[in-house]
Amino acid sequence: MRTLYHLPLCPFSRKVRVVLAERKLPFELKVEKVWERRPEYLEMNPAATVPVLVEQNGLPIPDSSVICEYLEEAYPDISLLGRSLAERVETRRLAAWFDGRFYQEVTKNLVGEKYLKRLLGRGNPDATAIRTGFTSLRYHMEYLGYLADTRKWLAGAAIGLADFAAAAHVSCLDFGGDIDWEKFPAARDWYARIKSRPSFRGILADRVPGIIPPAHYADLDF
Amino acid sequence: MRTLYHLPLCPFSRKVRVVLAERKLPFELKVEKVWERRPEYLEMNPAATVPVLVEQNGLPIPDSSVICEYLEEAYPDISLLGRSLAERVETRRLAAWFDGRFYQEVTKNLVGEKYLKRLLGRGNPDATAIRTGFTSLRYHMEYLGYLADTRKWLAGAAIGLADFAAAAHVSCLDFGGDIDWEKFPAARDWYARIKSRPSFRGILADRVPGIIPPAHYADLDF
Numbered sequence: 001m002r003t004l005y006h007l008p009l010c011p012f013s014r015k016v017r018v019v020l021a022e023r024k025l026p027f028e029l030k031v032e033k034v035w036e037r038r039p040e041y042l043e044m045n046p047a048a049t050v051p052v053l054v055e056q057n058g059l060p061i062p063d064s065s066v067i068c069e070y071l072e073e074a075y076p077d078i079s080l081l082g083r084s085l086a087e088r089v090e091t092r093r094l095a096a097w098f099d100g101r102f103y104q105e106v107t108k109n110l111v112g113e114k115y116l117k118r119l120l121g122r123g124n125p126d127a128t129a130i131r132t133g134f135t136s137l138r139y140h141m142e143y144l145g146y147l148a149d150t151r152k153w154l155a156g157a158a159i160g161l162a163d164f165a166a167a168a169h170v171s172c173l174d175f176g177g178d179i180d181w182e183k184f185p186a187a188r189d190w191y192a193r194i195k196s197r198p199s200f201r202g203i204l205a206d207r208v209p210g211i212i213p214p215a216h217y218a219d220l221d222f
Numbered sequence: 223m224r225t226l227y228h229l230p231l232c233p234f235s236r237k238v239r240v241v242l243a244e245r246k247l248p249f250e251l252k253v254e255k256v257w258e259r260r261p262e263y264l265e266m267n268p269a270a271t272v273p274v275l276v277e278q279n280g281l282p283i284p285d286s287s288v289i290c291e292y293l294e295e296a297y298p299d300i301s302l303l304g305r306s307l308a309e310r311v312e313t314r315r316l317a318a319w320f321d322g323r324f325y326q327e328v329t330k331n332l333v334g335e336k337y338l339k340r341l342l343g344r345g346n347p348d349a350t351a352i353r354t355g356f357t358s359l360r361y362h363m364e365y366l367g368y369l370a371d372t373r374k375w376l377a378g379a380a381i382g383l384a385d386f387a388a389a390a391h392v393s394c395l396d397f398g399g400d401i402d403w404e405k406f407p408a409a410r411d412w413y414a415r416i417k418s419r420p421s422f423r424g425i426l427a428d429r430v431p432g433i434i435p436p437a438h439y440a441d442l443d444f
Contacts, residue, residue, distance in 0.1 A: 046365070047323055059308055066314040069291070074307055085296055086281055092288040101269055143268070 005032035012064035014168035021199035094162035109133025145186035227254035234286035236390035243421035316384035331355025367408035
């Protein structure tokens with residue numbers, strides 16, 4: 001059986017879960033407490049991050065971007081990057097935007113400070129980081145809304161990796177009740193369409209000890 | 223003509239310069255002062271980072287990882303990722319390691335603090351960041367040496383993107399005289415092999431106002 005080592009509120013793990021489900025590739029989820037630095041895990045992934053996918057043939061694949069590129073090549077019947085070179089550039093640009101810029105400026109400052117710090121026993125959330133996170137969130141949600149408003153899906157006509165990368169981050173923030181959806185109607189319409197996909201059910205069913213998500217978190221008509 | 227917008231001591235720009243040269247794809251270099259936030263540039267790359275490659279047909283491709291994936295698909299006669307799925311996983315894992323972990327822990331703390339801050343008029347280098355950078359450098363150079371010692375090239379039998387990503391960061395640090403090569407003989411042997419490649423000549427010819435690289439910087443027998 002294919003195994004995905006993950007953590008529940010990790011946006012990179014969530015992205016891969018949705019991508020595997022979109023591709024209809026069955027997998028088993030295993031929580032990896034990366035802070036315990038398990039030697040067998042470090043051998044698979046010296047970076048000590050989640051996710052790592054272990055394929056049916058035993059091949060370990062670390063790093064969510066590497067996993068998504070691998071799946072695109074190993075299972076070419078479905079493409080989540082697009083078919084033309086230009087589509088693939090735009091999809092990869094946006095996936096890198098959400099996993100890089102959005103993560104550093106928003107997800108890390110909010111989910112990282114409020115949830116991961118407690119989990120890792122690294123003290124109280126830093127108020128400045130949280131303020132920075134909320135300021136950046138507004139700017140990023142406006143860009144997301146602009147894309148959703150001018151295109152069918154974020155990178156163009158077809159749903160793909162840009163949508164799943166963005167939705168993975170948004171879902172982590174929404175779990176913590178950080179998004180005031182009234183303010184971002186275009187982004188909300190896009191996210192409602194993503195939430196209604198069967199591939200997203202696992203994400204919406206996540207529960208994390210000590211955090212109660214807002215009532216709308218798993219509601220498809222939020 | 224193909225155009226690469228870059229900055230001289232940017233490791234991501236250097237990686238793409240070497241990759242284009244390895245592929246024998248001619249290009250013109252243009253310095254992009256990203257801090258000026260030129261509207262035409264932001265339209266091509268809202269992230270306001272270098273590099274951006276503009277292809278002969280006018281297609282703008284931002285983000286060095288996106289550019290390298292694009293080149294792999296657009297010019298499939300040469301592969302810098304490897305041929306088997308497992309080789310491509312290992313090459314991409316290491317490229318992501320150097321562009322992610324190595325950059326955040328080493329290049330940003332040393333090249334960023336000592337050179338970029340001055341360039342951007344953002345004050346004096348932060349002593350703590352520089353100390354952290356040097357501590358991380360030792361650890362990373364040992365890992366690089368371990369890879370170079372146990373494999374022909376960093377990701378395996380063939381030279382490829384992992385080597386060029388690593389060498390791009392190493393070359394920026396070496397320009398600033400930050401690497402005490404006596405301490406890292408395995409990494410030095412690997413870097414000497416990279417430096418002797420024709421694709422690396424442009425990097426070794428770089429000069430930056432106000433910084434004098436050490437005598438060994440462009441020396442192939444350093």
